[in-house]
Amino acid sequence: MMRLYNTLTRSEEPFAPATHNAVRMYTCGLTVYARGHIGNFRTFVCTDVLRRTLKYLLGYDVKQVMNFTDVDDRTIAGAEKAGMDLRAYTDQYIAMFREDAQALGLEPVEEMPRATDEPNLAAMAKMISMLDRNGHTYRSDDSIYFKISTLPSYGRLARLDHEGMKPGARVDTDSYAKEDARDFVLWKGHRDGEPFWEYPALGITAGRPGWHLECSAMAQRLLGDTIDIHAGGVDLIFPHHENEIAQSEGATGKPFSRFWVHVEYLIVDEQKMSKSLGNTYTIPDVMAKGFRPSAVRLLLLSAHYRKQLNFTWDSLAAHEESLRRLTDFLARLDTVAGDGSHDAVQSRVDDARRAFAAAMQDDLNTAAALGAIFELVRALNSSIDAGDVGAGDVPVIRQAFDEFDRVLGVISLRRAEDARPPVPVDEIERLIEDRQAARRRRDFAAADRIRQELAARGVLLEDSAGGTRWKRK
Ligand code: AMP
Ligand code: ZN
Numbered sequence: 206m207m208r209l210y211n212t213l214t215r216s217e218e219p220f221a222p223a224t225h226n227a228v229r230m231y232t233c234g235l236t237v238y239a240r241g242h243i244g245n246f247r248t249f250v251c252t253d254v255l256r257r258t259l260k261y262l263l264g265y266d267v268k269q270v271m272n273f274t275d276v277d278d279r280t281i282a283g284a285e286k287a288g289m290d291l292r293a294y295t296d297q298y299i300a301m302f303r304e305d306a307q308a309l310g311l312e313p314v315e316e317m318p319r320a321t322d323e324p325n326l327a328a329m330a331k332m333i334s335m336l337d338r339n340g341h342t343y344r345s346d347d348s349i350y351f352k353i354s355t356l357p358s359y360g361r362l363a364r365l366d367h368e369g370m371k372p373g374a375r376v377d378t379d380s381y382a383k384e385d386a387r388d389f390v391l392w393k394g395h396r397d398g399e400p401f402w403e404y405p406a407l408g409i410t411a412g413r414p415g416w417h418l419e420c421s422a423m424a425q426r427l428l429g430d431t432i433d434i435h436a437g438g439v440d441l442i443f444p445h446h447e448n449e450i451a452q453s454e455g456a457t458g459k460p461f462s463r464f465w466v467h468v469e470y471l472i473v474d475e476q477k478m479s480k481s482l483g484n485t486y487t488i489p490d491v492m493a494k495g496f497r498p499s500a501v502r503l504l505l506l507s508a509h510y511r512k513q514l515n516f517t518w519d520s521l522a523a524h525e526e527s528l529r530r531l532t533d534f535l536a537r538l539d540t541v542a543g544d545g546s547h548d549a550v551q552s553r554v555d556d557a558r559r560a561f562a563a564a565m566q567d568d569l570n571t572a573a574a575l576g577a578i579f580e581l582v583r584a585l586n587s588s589i590d591a592g593d594v595g596a597g598d599v600p601v602i603r604q605a606f607d608e609f610d611r612v613l614g615v616i617s618l619r620r621a622e623d624a625r626p627p628v629p630v631d632e633i634e635r636l637i638e639d640r641q642a643a644r645r646r647r648d649f650a651a652a653d654r655i656r657q658e659l660a661a662r663g664v665l666l667e668d669s670a671g672g673t674r675w676k677r678k
Contacts, residue, residue: 207263207566209434210511212442212465213362217568222433223463227266228259229428231462233420233437233445234317236274237298238283242485243501243516244471244478246309248438250502251468251510251569253311254613255436258565261611269314270427273299276321277416281399291400292321305488308498310618316427320419321400328422329414330404333391335456337408346382347394347410353387356451362465363443389448390415417448421461425453435462439469440477468510478516486516494518499619500525506571506613527579532619534582535606538599541589546597550588554605557581561609571613578609626677627663637666637673 209220222228232252235241241249249271259265274280275295284294299319318325333349336342341355353359360366383390395401395411403411414422424432430453437446446465453461470477473484491501504524508514557577564573585602588594594602610616626633636655643651656666663678 207258208568209464209466210568211463212467213462215364218464220434220464222265223431226264227268228434229432230256230259230267230269230434230436231420231424231428231432232269232271232314232435233441234271234273235298235302236277236279237295237302238277238279239480240298240301240487240489241305242478242480242487243491243505244485245438246305246488246501247471247505247510247514248436248468249306249311250309250505251571252436252466254506254571255434255466255569256314257312257612257614258569261608262562262565267315268428270316270318270424271314272420272423273302273317273319274416274419275299275319276400276413276419281413285398295319295321305498308488309502310499310614310621312614318423318427320414320423325419325423325426326402326414327404328426329392329418330402330407330409332418332422332425332452332456333409334407336391336452339455339458341451341455342391343384345384347412348382348390349392349409349412350383350388351391351448351451351455353385353389353451356455358454359451360447362450363447365443365447389417389444391418391452417445418452420445421449421452421456424449424461425457430457430459430461432462434464434466436466436468439467442467469513471505471516472513473516475515491521496521496525497619497622499615499622500528502618503528503575503615506615507575509568509570509572511568528615528619531578531582531616534586535603535616537586537589538602541594541596541599543592543595544597545595546601547588547593547595550585550594550598551601553581553584553588554601558605558608561612565612574609574613578606581605628659633659633664633675637675640666641673 206219206221208217210217230252232249235245252271256267256269260267273295276291280291280295284291287294320326320329333342336351341351342349343352344350392409392412392414395413399413401411401413403409424435435446435449442465450461472478476482476484478485488498488501492498500521501524504516504521505514507520507524557580560577561574564570564577567573585594606616636659640652640655643649643655659666659675660678664675665678667674667676
C-alpha cells in the first residue's frame with residue numbers, strides 16, 4: 206500500500222480510497238489572470254504523477270477535478286486593465302494552460318470546472334445557504350462572511366491557535382467590514398464595474414464568490430461531501446485550504462478531505478518563483494531558450510515533492526542531457542544482436558522495477574525512482590558493452606521502461622516531441638515562400654536571415670533544382 210504524507214496529521218499514512226477502488230481527488234488549479242509559470246506547473250506535474258501512480262502502479266480508478274479560478278480580485282483587475290469582458294479575458298489564459306499542460310504531458314483530468322460556470326455558482330450559493338442554516342455566517346456591508354468563532358476546529362490544518370492567528374497573504378484585508386479580522390468573505394457585495402450574480406431565493410444579493418468558496422463548492426458538486434485527496438502548493442495551506450475545510454465541513458458536518466497533499470515551491474535564487482516577484486519562466490520562455498518541455502518535466506520530478514527545488518538553466522541543461530542518456534539507451538536496445546536471454550539481466554530489471562515501485566509508494570519519491578532508472582541504464586549499458594545482453598532480453602527491458610514511463614510520463618513525452626517538427630509545418634512553408642520572395646527581389650540578406658532563424662529553431666533548408674525542402678536538424 207502506498208504511504209502518503211498528510212498535512213492534516215503531519216505524518217505519512219497508508220493511503221487507500223475510502224470507497225471501492227476509486228480515488229476522488231481535487232487539485233486547486235490556476236488563477237487565470239496570467240499564463241501559468243513552471244512553478245505552478247511543478248505542483249501540477251507532481252499531482253499528475255500522483256494520479257498516474259494511483260492509476261497505473263496501484264490500479265485504482267481516479268476521478269480528479271482541477272478547477273480554473275476565473276473570478277477573483279486578480280482576474281477582475283486584469284480584465285479591467287485589458288478593457289475586456291472577464292470571460293473573454295480568462296479564456297486566453299485557460300487556452301494557454303491547456304497548451305502548456307499538453308506540452309508537459311499532463312494526463313487530462315476528468316473535470317476542469319470554471320468557477321463562473323452557472324452550475325458551479327449555483328453550488329456556491331447553495332453552500333452559503335447551508336452555512337447560513339448551520340449558523341456559520343453573517344452579513345455586513347452587502348457581503349457575507351464566515352464566522353470563524355462558530356467552528357472550534359478552525360485552524361487544525363494550518364495548526365493555528367485561534368488567538369495567535371494572523372491574516373495571511375491572501376486573507377481579504379480590504380474595505381469589507383468584518384466583525385473579526387480572522388473572518389473571511391464567502392460572497393463579496395457588488396462593486397461598480399465588477400461582474401455579479403445573485404440568488405435572491407437563497408438570500409444572496411448581488412455580488413461575487415470569494416476564492417475559497419469556489420473550490421469547496423466545486424469539490425462537493427463534482428466529487429461529493431468527503432473526498433480522498435486534496436492537493437495544491439504549500440502556499441495554499443493557509444488561509445485557502447483552512448477556509449475550504451471550514452466551509453465544506455461547516456456546510457455538511459462531514460470531514461472534507463481525508464488527505465491533504467502539498468507540493469513545495471520551485472524557487473529561483475532562494476525565492477519562490479512567483480509572478481509578484483517577477484522571477485517566473487513559462488513554457489514558451491523555456492522553449493525560446495532551446496529546451497523542450499520533456500526536460501522541464503524531468504527536472505520538476507528530480508526532487509521529492511516535499512522539498513524545495515531550485516531552478517537554474519544549468520540544471521535544466523543537465524536534465525536535457527539525462528534525458529538524452531535515457532533515449533540513447535532505448536535506441537541502443539535496437540542494436541542488440543546477440544542471441545538468447547540472460548538471468549542476470551532479468552534479475553537486474555526485476556530489482557529496478559521493485560526499487561521503482563517502492564520509491565513511488567514511499568510518499569511519491571520521484572527522486573529515488575529516477576535514481577533506480579538511471580542506475581539500471583548504467584548497469585545495462587555496461588552489460589551490453591560486455592556482450593551480456595541478448596535479443597531475448599530486450600522485450601523485458603522495454604516493458605520495464607514502459608511501466609516506468611506510464612507513471613513518470615517523460616519518455617513518451619520526448620517521443621511525441623521528436624515526432625513533431627520543431628516549428629509548425631505551415632509556418633515553415635510560409636517562411637520558405639517569404640525566402641523565395643526575398644531572393645526574387647535580390648534581398649539575399651533577408652533570405653539568409655530566414656534560413657538562419659529556422660536553423661536556430663532546428664529546421665534546415667535544402668535548395669535543389671526542384672525547389673526548397675526542409676528537414677529537422
Ligand atoms: P495560483 O494560480 O496562484 O492560484 O497557483 C496555482 C497553483 O500553483 C497553486 O497550487 C500554487 O500553490 C502553485 N504554485 C504557485 N507558485 C508555485 C511555485 N513557485 N512552486 C510550486 N507551486 C507553486
Ligand atoms: Zn482551491
